[in-house]
Amino acid sequence: MIKFKYIVTVLLLFLLFPLTVQANDGAVPYSVQSVLPDNQVDSNASYFDIEMAQGQEQELEVIVNNSSDEDITVEVSNNPGLTNSNGLIVYDGLDEDEELHESMAHPFSEMSSLESPTVDVAAGEQESVFLTVQAPDEAFDGVILGGLYFSLEPAESEATEGVTIQNRYSYALAVQITEEGNDNLVEPNIEILRVEPGIINHRTGLQTEFVNPRPMIVGLEIEGSVYGAGEEEPLYTRTEESFTVAPNTKFKYPIMYDNERLEPGDYIFRATASRGDESWEFEEEFEISEEKADEANEEAVELVEEEDNTLLMYLVIGLGVLVAVLLIVVIYLLRKRKK
Structure with a gap:
């Protein structure tokens, strides 16, 4: 239990730091x-770690401080x-799809539920x-995990050499809930959901998706590899020694193809996810x-383009023909001289 709390604390404290473009x-x-x-479990934490009774309603408060000279x-x-x-x-919400x-x-x-989706803070106030x-x-049982996501998008943008940069300042504050006395x-x-070759962030790769179906935070070591059918050596591999998964959530684990072309054929995806002495093995065929x-x-x-070997092929063929012609001429001259 202590180890579990330690992992949660380190992870969620990390997420309290601002994600910004300065x-x-x-x-x-x-x-x-x-x-x-008062029902905070870890009094040393800066995020909410609370125990609640069944059906209990509770109001949580967060103070927003404006340290600037503008509203x-x-x-x-x-x-x-x-x-x-x-x-x-992360706590920034689901993508549209x-x-x-x-x-x-x-x-x-x-x-x-929030009292309001926005908060106005005067300069130097809170x-x-x-x-x-x-x-x-x-x-x-276990943990319900959520969070508050704060985002400030200043009205003014910064233009640099024709490129407009929109500064955005965000904070994430975790809320971890357990049942009182449970x-x-x-x-x-850990279960695998799908494997799908294609484009990932405009680059070639294999998108794999897993799920943690249990109400607990899981810290994993994951290794995933792509093999050609019947091959022993992997074509592409990704290894992560520290991969933390939220309760009851799906997660993607893309295997990038190093900007190489997708080649038609049959392939196999193999992966191992481990947590201490526990491990899960996965194998999925795909085409x-x-x-x-x-x-x-x-x-x-x-994309790394394949080298055009056409010219080289013609040079090799031409050289081969030239050598053959020279060999025939030499043999002819030697026979003529002998006669």
Whole structure:
């Protein structure tokens, strides 16, 4: 239990640091601070780590400090904890084409509500953001993980050599909820959902997707490789020694193809995910059709083009013909001289 708490604390404290594109003076114009309630489990944490009884309703407060000399408006959203492809837990919400996994019985965005989606803070002042959390009426094991995502987008943009840079200052503040008095042990599990060759961020690769269907944060070591059918040596490999997965969430684990072309054929994806003495093995066959390969290679950027060996081939053929002709001439001259 202590080890689990330590992993959670380190991870979520890391996420409290601002994710920013710095302005000219490098100053972040605002900050956020949680007001820890009486049912806070870890009093040394700066995020919310609370125990709640079944059906309990609770209001959480976060103070937004404006350290700038201008009035600001900060956008706020309440989102479930998700896992990005780099193995970090994030709280910035789902993409438009994403859905929560069915194992997430109590999405944080549905069991919590904000008093307002924005907060106006005068220059040099502070204001409070209030979040109401409603615990499930029934018993729940493990952890419900969500977070508050604060975002400030200044009105002015910075133009540099014809490129406009829009500064954006964001904070993520985690909210971890456990049921009061519930010590039921949750067993970890990792499942594979799909493998799909194609384009990932405008580059060739294999997109793989897994899920952690249990209400617990899982720290993993993952190694995934792509093999040609019947081959022993991998074509492409990705290894991550520290990959943290949020409770009841899907996560992507892309295998990049080093900007090489997709080649039609049959392939196998093999992966191992481990957590201490526990491990999960995966093997999935997949095919890259000519149509899929052509489509992906056409769309990919910075693609390493195959070398054009046509000229070299003609030179080799020409050299071979020349050597053969010279050999015939030499043989003819030698026979004529002998006669």
